[in-house]
Amino acid sequence: MGCCGSNRAAFRVAPVGPAPAGPTGGAAEVRLRWRRRVTAIVDGPVTRTRYQVSVDSPLVSVDARDAVGLLRTGFFQRVG
Secondary structure, three states: OOOOHHHHHHHHHOOOOOOOOOOOOOOOEEEEEEOOOOOEEEEOOOOOOEEEEOOOOOEEEEEHHHHHHHHHOOOEEEOO
16 A cells, blocks of 8 residues: 555646746746856756857846846846
8 A cells, every 4th residue: 555655756747837838938038148158058947948058149038037046146147
């Protein structure tokens, strides 16, 4: 007789909500500049959207819901 194992598995795969349709998921975009001298793929803290940034392409449009968390890292600055 299983007690928690099957419930944990079900919880892990249960969707939390609809996934964003694209990079913005219908939300406003914010332009940010990557301040580091490395190439990276950064996950948005809210949408989990992956943003690719580099010294060669430092400007990126991010979902406004991710912007606050990304700015807090100190690796980005707001443009415009």
